[in-house]
Amino acid sequence: MSGSPTTRAQVPTISFARGAPSTDIVDVEGLKQAAVTAFDNDPAGLTGYGTAVGYVPLRSWIAEQHGVPTDHVLVTNGSMQADAFLFDELVRPGAAVITERPTYDRTLLGLKARGADLHLVTLEEDGLDVEEVAALLRDGVRPTLAHVIPNFQNPAGYTLSLAKRRRLLELAHSHDFVVFEDDPYVDVRFSGEPLPRMLELDGGADSAHVVYASSFSKTVCPGIRVGYLVGPPAIIERIRVRATNTYIAPNMVAQGTVYEYVRGPRFPGALERVKNALAERVGLLDAALREHLPQATFRRPEGGYFLWVSLPEGEGHDVARIAAEAAARGVVIVPGTDFLLEGGENAFRLAYSGVQAEDVDEGVRRLAAAIAAARG
């Protein structure tokens, strides 16, 4: 019965779709120990309601990491919830908002749902085209905020250069808008040198123009759902009230576990393991793309989860069809069109965070076959 119709279904699917770590690079044992330590050290704090600012020791730890007083920090159930609160607070219907083009699909959805007047600005290999932002400002656009993923951007994997970080802050000051520095990937850099956060460049505790968000999803694990905001106390206080009225307080058991984990002995080694695995996967992906998809262009990222692949323009690529052909061959990608309001038909996002090293080459082989089939 070789070549039977069931053969294809037996090939395990390789997913380049989900921006999440494979379970083998999560330190489950360490997390379990951290949970036990947290219950032992602070039973009342873990099991009681707490308040919307978050688990107090974790909030203080985050404040220390960023060199700000605690009233600049609010811990949330994952950083997307933080984004949602900030958008609810700042984005009225019709408010002008700048985002990168392409950008995270859920950010676009969230802003569209709130009636934002979206201005998508070209994302270059060194990040947002800040002179395009300056041109928008000259044309009279008055943004409430600019949403930027500065490190290893989702979906492109690009990083905003230091010069552009400075220039964006200059524009934020001269035109009084908030830079929303959405930075969940900063701590999973596996090559190159880290750049200063815009929050720091703007004076840290003295910054009035940056709201910073990050998360433990990439350094601890996604299922723990702990993210946070750092920003001017007046904005943080408004979001605290909103959070109280939404859910009383974020998850204390999860935050207590994160607190013990990030202070504990296993965290540095576990983070190294994550970075090494990501570095290995991106190296294999880079090699496989060069071999099986020589016509594709992409920039190898220095950290994070994602790589953006473009196929030559003018060849009439239809990424929806490519994705369908890929799915039929047991490989999953996210079409470029998902990250844009228009265009992206010749592009797609590959997330390598969840793909085992031994599957990378086979995944790209299948993808190359899908691209060939989609053109036929």
Add this chain to the structure above:
Amino acid sequence: MSGSPTTRAQVPTISFARGAPSTDIVDVEGLKQAAVTAFDNDPAGLTGYGTAVGYVPLRSWIAEQHGVPTDHVLVTNGSMQADAFLFDELVRPGAAVITERPTYDRTLLGLKARGADLHLVTLEEDGLDVEEVAALLRDGVRPTLAHVIPNFQNPAGYTLSLAKRRRLLELAHSHDFVVFEDDPYVDVRFSGEPLPRMLELDGGADSAHVVYASSFSKTVCPGIRVGYLVGPPAIIERIRVRATNTYIAPNMVAQGTVYEYVRGPRFPGALERVKNALAERVGLLDAALREHLPQATFRRPEGGYFLWVSLPEGEGHDVARIAAEAAARGVVIVPGTDFLLEGGENAFRLAYSGVQAEDVDEGVRRLAAAIAAARG
């Protein structure tokens, strides 16, 4: 230095304000073990993102408890988050909404924030005055939903009778509104017989007019922040989309821990311990009120956390002043006015869930002194 200004500050404050269990009646050891078991049994499920429907095994467990298919259930970060999603989905500005009078202050806040046209209906000792609801309907009010806390209501401690549950459902059918059965206290009944849920009376899986919410805050602990909705799949699906766009998924570590805990050997005994402690505290509170505040009226509840105290009308009580005098004497209460749009100056809520048995009498003594002082 006896009688020095520091004496009063040294008297520990007794708080009847917070609807939360004291830590001594939380099974911290059992929760810790459940967390370990959860990480051991399902490391990928606990640490991965999961989806907005909730942790799949817990969702199935809840569905079984309520005798409904899983697509009727959505697990959330605490039940107040569930309320918020439901209100966001159903309550447009100007929509008529019925609530009890008095009712949970955060419910009123949430509905007012969404621009609801609120109709507060008298709460009697056997629950909502359903004939007052019928009169509103006759007068042309067309509610989107009626929010009811059927068991050991917050703030009053009253329970909706079986006859009234049936009558409310009849009205919901004839006038096509949703009964939002907000039921976090159902499992902490310490005397009397349990009544069927309106969800069950309306046909369980076949119900089109009841959305049910509950929580593990009162049976497991508040800091774990796990609540849920049960309702018609079409509504649940809309809320699933909203939840995905808000936070991707609720906390998997917390839900996995709850799942192992409620299935585990310690849960029944721990729940008995909670109920026994609540029963003891309400007994002491009842006796102390009769002794120290004979002029007060109240109904001794059969479960839950709260007891509503009314002082005689026409005596010019000012509950804000009583609360201030009480605070000065080291006892904290929540004024009745917090649970109403108007009135409540002669009433307050006492939460006995967080007060140790040995403190109840002293707390009521202080309160009686405060009431006397507030009149002087």
